[in-house]
Amino acid sequence: MSGFRYGFRMLVREPAFTLTAAIVLALGIGATTAIFTLVHNLLLEPLPYPDSGRLIWISGTPPKMASGSSGLVGQDFTEIRNRSHSFEKVAGIIAGAWIVSGDGDAETIQGGRVSPGFFETLGVMPALGRVFLPDEHRLGHEMEVVFSHRYWQRHFRGDPAILGRRVTLDGIPYEVVGIAPAGFPMEADYDMWAPLQLDSSYVTARRSRQVRAFGRLKPGVTVEQAKAEANAFAADFDKRFFNDKGYAITLTTFLDRAVGGVRRSLWIFAAAVGCLLLIACSNVASLLLARGAARVREMALRAAIGASRAAMIRQMLIESGTLALIGGALGLPLAIAGVRLLIRYDPRALPRASEIHMDATVLLFAVAISVITGMIFGIVPALRATRVSLTDALKDGGHGGSSGRAGNRFRSTLVIVEVALGVVLTATAGLLARSLQALNSIDPGYRVRNVLTLQVAAMGPKYRDLEECRKFYQQLLRTVLDMPGVESAAATNWLPLKSDRNWAGVWPDTQPARTEETKVLLDNRVIAPGYFHAMGIPVLAGRDFDWTDRPDTPKAMIVNDVFAREFFPNGNAVGHQVAMDVGGAPMVFEVVGVAGSFRELSLSEPPRREVFTAYTQTTIAGQTLVVRTLDDPASHVGAIRAAIGKLDPNVPIYQVRTMQEQVDQSLAQQRLRGMLLTTFSIVAL
Template identity: 35%
Template sequence: MRHTLRILAKSPGFSLVAILALALGIGANTALFSVTDAVFLRPLPFAQPAQLVRLASTDALHGFDRAPFSLPRFEAVRENQQVFRDLACGIFTAFTLTGRGDPVQVQGFMASQDYLPTLGLQPLFGRNFSAAEDRPGGAPVVLVSYNFWRQTLHADPAALGQSLTIDGQPHTVIGILPPALSSIPFNQVELWTPRPAEVPFLQPSQLEGGGFFFQVIARLKPGVSLAQAQENMNVIAAAYRAAHPSNSDAPSHLDAIPLLDDLVGDQRSTYALLFGAVGCVLLIACANVANLLLARFSARRKELALRLALGATRGHIVRQLLLESTVVALLGGALGVLLARWGVDAFVRLGQNFIPRSQEISVHLPALLFTLALALLTGIGMGLFPALHAARTPSGDALKDAGRGSSGGPAQGRLRSALLVAEIALSLVLLIAASLLLTSFSRLQRVSPGFDPDHVFIGFVNLPPAKYPNATALSNFYLHLQQRLAVLPGAKAVALADSPPLSGNSGPAPIAVVGHPVPPLSERPNALRHLVTPNSFATLRIPLLRGRDFNERDLPGSPETVIINEAFARQFFPGEDPLGRKIITGMAQKTAEIVGVVGDTHTLDLTTPPRAEYFLPALQRGETFTSILVRTEGDPAGFAASVRAALHEVDADQPLIGGQPFAQLIARTFAARRLVMLLLGAFAGLALILAGLGVYSVMAYVVTQRTNEIGIRMALGATPGGVQRLVLKQGLRLVALGVCLGLSGALLLTQFMAKVLFAVQAADPLIYAAAAAFLAVVAALACYFPARRATRVDPLIALRAE
């Protein structure tokens, strides 16, 4: 080891380049392993998490995939299931907390009494809900999250028994939840209350008609497999379909999904893509360092021959050279850990709003063990063949050739060429993948959403149902709020809407057309449902194509009206004028007359084509949740204070949720794609730099080894241009082979990217050609400078050296 460290210290240039190259590759792999371990591999912080499943509803015909449960279906499962030890349901909501300074909106969860026991948890302090508290009319009690207890209640040991005013009603704190419930999917939840069936924002028709609203979890009985649970759910689903044929969820299938799989969703393919990319970067770095080792060991042939002549065995030589490569890799791994920590911190900051379990991501012991194993494998893998080759060289030949300079023989030359070709091929695969994502992202950003979010402020309001118990009270609040907002300085247009496009709040509801056969609720098609006030379309600059907008006469008690979009008209009124026609909307099944048609928007996301949507007047059918939309004359970023003041003038106890430019909110819909594109682009750029350096180093070494030959050629009359072409030809032949292999590999591997691409084919010939041309130019430049240096060889000096 001492000898190894002395050898590395004598060649600081080689050591530094090799360690940095490996640090980049190992650090990137360690960082991504840390993310993957936290998201996919680490067990959930619940008791026996492998037994936990979420029950979901899937109806491909109506576009529901892993949707929540309805209350009637939950009751059917609870009464008939034979495979679960525990079963519980809950629903996410929002609460207005008052009495502690300014009113604030907090995330809430209404859970049945058995929710905590199903997770295998108990309150850290205090107790769980009792059976009496979970029945209709039970006492108003609340469990608070660990973070809420620490931050809002200041970790007060006397917090139990205190009163919190939630939605205007006092609730007694009966327990502090454990830190485990501060992780996904409850990381935003601060208050838990019982009786989920009493959720205030749902109407009886929605609860009883099979609406998809409730989160249902279950714990498998010991010895029961997931397949057995799924068979039991299939039987229950068929029985439910027969018993409740008119419920909207009757056609849907019942899925039992492992809880961890449900939380991480379909992100495994994306992380597999990124892991493949960082693996390529490490392989390219290893190829570079292996080429450097080949050159280094070749230059030390005389030293190794002397060792053999003095009695060293070939095993001693191989172990010594492997130790050198392994020490380099371990030093690279140590530096890579530091890079990984910085990378993980940046990754978490960029993806904290959409990466599952982002709070749990860190470089911890499993990641350090992974780094150690990776560094050892890297050191042995990249050093083994060069060491074996160096140890096989006959000592007599090495001593005779040592003074002349040698390339190390044909085998070593073939290995260097093979490593260079592999670098080029891997770099091209990464470059093509990054180019596909960049093109996809660019085309996605050019998609017109169908409305204009620029210079629009958006904030949200969630009214307490106890204070606004009916449509008339809600209508009065919305009308007064809109009138007050309209006179704010700098406000050009104002509206309220429960689910603006691309806000993430839109949901489907069943519809039927009057005049056509009206199927049961479970067989009706769905359309996206919205509640908007007058001037909503003008505020977002959605064109009104026919008919009229809502007005202040569309109030409770007046004739029911509805506005549809073009996609709705095409689907349900092909070749007809929809104005004046009537449709039956939602689970409440109210009949409304179509009074207008507006342009289509990309409401769910920019990758999903516009679909059928209908808009109801919020002043007529008001609900407790809405958003405030204000088109401003200037930058909407500083408009939150004015909107909050106007809101408090209408209701002093009502907080403003969020408050930001609408364009900024929409930008979050690109966040996941942008992060993947940035990471893959960074890996591709790194691979391109390493490949360029690899080409340069190999060609520079070739020129050094062929100095005598070049001198003889020039002494015999070869021109500098001819020598330059000779060297370039050798390098470009290897580059061309690497490009061909890279194109073939990209054709195979990029097919797995189809799910993350938008408006671009995985085998787009222009992108492939452009990436190949760009890489070829970089590689040609890397060949050019050593070739140019070859033309400056002095024949006399070269011949004298020979």
């Protein structure tokens, strides 16, 4: 203890040195602790499911798919569920949206139809009530629902008497049988779950890849073993349904699916703060070398009166460690503030943001990194300061002589290291800034400014009549178009830069035959007349859709220029026919126009082939309105909401945002990377 007291007194006697070194260390240790908090919570901590490492997502990738993967066909899901030897249980969910009505204003909530064993596979049981019984997964059975804990608290005020009551969803009464536990991870995406009838067309047909499947590995089975079995399933399905064209099944752990997009960024951040911490250590080591040179005579006198060199080194390391702990104590509040700022900067850039917190592991890391840092920057100055004899110290006036010259050489080396690390950080930040600037300058193929988007859910018994559905949207769009300040308005089943996909298989008339081998898989976007104008997408040839395109008129299709160039001579597609696989039978469309291509999933991916079909001929109940305005689009939300309420008060709107916000969300992770690395490089300099 005497060594600690003496070391503390020595630091107090030199406040300028102590304060400077502590601030430098606080910045390095604080940044390192903040990034470790993210790495620990997002990459190292398991997901809040029992034995979550055994939970695996199962995705299908059909041949000729442009990119990415999709859900499973119901038949494939059923076969894997019944025949797999790698998984203890396999379950699935088909996502959807429901309108809740009956108590006040109608609202739309996200939910899913789930297979038997859904909650059991996840290892999650309800906080109240029960999960679904096997008989409840048959067509004709009365409807049941399990609500999320969050929705139960918000909509039903946490009333336990809700169990057994009936709630109207899409005009159909559902009995509430359970409430999911608080903190159930899937409540981030879903507010309710209903049984998936295994004998419904969702499961028995091959036309839709909607089942998001997952399984729990059997104890002792590795992911690699499960992948080998998945490859065997894929080869079987490929031979039976795709004529050996390359169907694949992909397995992804739950953790990788949750954080896969940010994993690389976090390791980049970890490397960056490692450089920053080394720069801090180099700075403090330089300060300690200068301080040690001034203490050469003190060390020589200690040696002369019998102090061993080991004891003197230990004393100086105690001082270094004390200094590092002071820096760590100052850095911890900086780390806490830094983590909060990162989450507030843009929560969309960090998955599992609500789970990020500092716990005992993070505190232990902060202490450990402080001690290690103290050893790193303290050992060389301690060795050099204790090397000089009393005779040399008196001869050189206490400046260390040749030891001082060696110290100067070492300080020069430290400066070179600091500059090199600073250059690495600055160059990396510069490259990311240029990459982000390049993404910002990319023409996405549509105009972003002054575009409002909002999802409208015309569902329920009334809108099962497709003519009623069409009339509602046509009247709504005409009402919106008549509003002051509105330039154009249309509707689509999904927007660019969204993960939603609507796959279709088509045969251009330039193909030799309509077989599975010649089928082209691509995106099919259902749009209302005026969509291209509202989005600022040029129609390069032919015409746009019109309200006169009706179910009883010839089927019309618009293709993008990527599709036109690939399948038609000189890109002249207008007038050609394209057959689409609809329920296993080809439906023939005439190409009436060619539209400009645009970036769909992200700004970094080039445009892909795509076809557009007319909403007026293939009605979809849930639509996203796209409204181009002459002024601030947000100022029109109230008027549009009122117009919808006047047409039908039971039709809710949700996910109201501008197209600029959609673009900002797609760039959230890149901007976070650029901001952090720029900050680190500034601190390093």
